[in-house]
Amino acid sequence: MSSLLKNSIRFVLFILIQVYILNQVPPLHRFVVPYLYFLYILWLPFKMGKLSLLIIACLFGLTLDLFTGTLGLHAAACVMIAYIRPFILSLLLSQETTEQSYTEPSINSMGWAPYSLYATLLTFFHHFYLVLLEWLQFGDFIYFIGKVGATSGISLLLIFLTEMLFNRKAKYRTNK
Amino acid sequence: MKNIFLFIQQYINLISFLILQLLCIVLLSSTSKTHETYFANASNGITGYFNGYYSNFRSYFALKETNRKLAAENTRLRNALSTNFTSPNTAILVKTDTTLKDSVGRYRKFSYLPAEVIGNSYALQNNYLMLERGSDQGIKKGMAVIGPSGIVGVVVETSNNISKVMSLLHRNSKVSAMLKKDNTAGSIEWDGADPSLLILRNISKSTKVLKGDTVLTSTYSANFPSHLMVGTVAAIIVDPATNYYTLKIKTATNFFTLQQVDVISNSRYQEQVQLENSNTNQ
Structure with a gap:
């Protein structure tokens, strides 16, 4: 399966799951919504250019926003993590080995610890920016950070469940 | 170029990131009223802040204008x-002043014309007062001037609307005065020393003068009516060389x-005055 086709299918699946399953779950706490959709951006291939990464993230976010009716809210958060993703990856990985031999970030390609850090950081930034943009203020800062933390926790739980359930095989890059 | x-090539990622963020925020503002208000407020706040500084800065260039x-x-x-529109006081008309008979049939000798003091000096050797009432309002040279509590001086010059008064505090001032208790007449002068003390000369040593005695204008004066308050005796100086006292008089008027x-x-x-000054050939 080509990378383009696979990611296109994922695009549709993540949107559908987020909109029709996770967004329908009654909120766990007053404001805690389980978010998983941005895992799509985490799973995009290493080789993708920074600019195309930003544009795809924006389109992905906008697609979700069309369903939720908050045009630009999730897109802004997606563009945000798409922008910082390459920096975090370059910090966590030794470029020669991983990026050249694997196609996309996963537990198998990166190892448990770096992948967990990668996912945690991006999740946290995503939620922080999302909540900030949604509330437009820090308000009670304890409450704000509590909401960001709780949402991040739920999201991380979902991410690792997904990783367990759909154990992506670490694909070596080929010349094909 | x-x-x-x-530059754009180097920072293409950052620039596109910022552009996309801006796009998202614009979209968000267009769909959500809350966000629209918030960002409009924020941008207005920023532009207002700079506009305030700019207009503040610009105002310096307009300072001259x-x-x-x-x-x-x-x-x-x-x-x-x-206060620019005060006119000289004309409270008593010149016409009624010149009638020789008053309402009860007696001959009127003196009439009083109120005037406002517009200039006053008391610290010099020769002091003058300026009154806002002049010859057009019936003031003539030689008229006497009295204040609320005592005599003040004599008119020496007049113009149309202003007159100049030689105050009692003038070295050439000379007013006929007398002691109230026995009508001994003398003349009031000033030595130029203390604005609150006048000198009364030519009181014979035969009169019994005490401190506190009242001094009035005498009946011999041409311009002052008699029995107007001048002051009270403050000190009695006995000059052994002459037969007269020199009395220091505390002025009744507060100059x-x-x-x-x-x-x-x-x-x-x-x-x-004409008669007084006429040469008698006999």
């Missing part, structure tokens, strides 16, 4: 002040606070 392209306008306005307002005075017109003044 090349550098601009190089502002000053000119303010000065012009001040002049205009000062010209409109009500420091004069505001309103009365000018006394004597309808027979000319007559009297």
Whole structure:
């Protein structure tokens, strides 16, 4: 399966799951919504250019926003993590080995610890920016950070469940 | 131009990130009223802040013009002040002053013309007062001037609307005065020393003078009516060389606070002075 086709299918699946399953779950706490959709951006291939990464993230976010009716809210958060993703990856990985031999970030390609850090950081930034943009203020800062933390926790739980359930095989890059 | 392209090429990711963020925020503002208000407020706050500074800065260049306008306005307002429109006092008309008979059929000798003090000095050797009432309002040279509590001086010069009064505090001032208790007459002068003390000369040593005795204007004066308050005896100086006392008189008038005075017109003044000054050949 080509990378383009696979990611296109994922695009549709993540949107559908987020909109029709996770967004329908009654909120766990007053404001805690389980978010998983941005895992799509985490799973995009290493080789993708920074600019195309930003544009795809924006389109992905906008697609979700069309369903939720908050045009630009999730897109802004997606563009945000798409922008910082390459920096975090370059910090966590030794470029020669991983990026050249694997196609996309996963537990198998990166190892448990770096992948967990990668996912945690991006999740946290995503939620922080999302909540900030949604509330437009820090308000009670304890409450704000509590909401960001709780949402991040739920999201991380979902991410690792997904990783367990759909154990992506670490694909070596080929010349094909 | 090349550098601009190089710059854009170098920061393409950052620039596109910022553009996409901006796009998202614009979209968000267009769909959500809350966000629209918030971002509009924020941008208005920022532009308002800079506009405030800019106009503050610009105002320096307009200071000259502002000053000119303010000065012009001040002049205009000062010209409109009500105090600019005072007219000389004409409370007693000259015509009634000159009638020789008053309402009860007696002959009127003195009439009083109120006037406002517009200039006053008391710290010099020769002091004058200026009154806002002149020859057009019936003031003539030689008229006596009295204040609310005592005599003040004599008119020495008049113009149409202003008159100049030689105050008692003048080295050439000379007013006939007498002691109230026995009508001993003397003359009031000033030695130029203390504005609250006058000198009364020519009181014979035969009179019994005490401190506190009242001094009035005498009946011999051509311009002052008799029995007007002059002051009280403050000190008695015995000069062994002469037969007269020199009395220090505390003035009844407070020369420091004069505001309103009365000018006394004597309808027979000319007559009297003429006779006094005429040469008798006999």
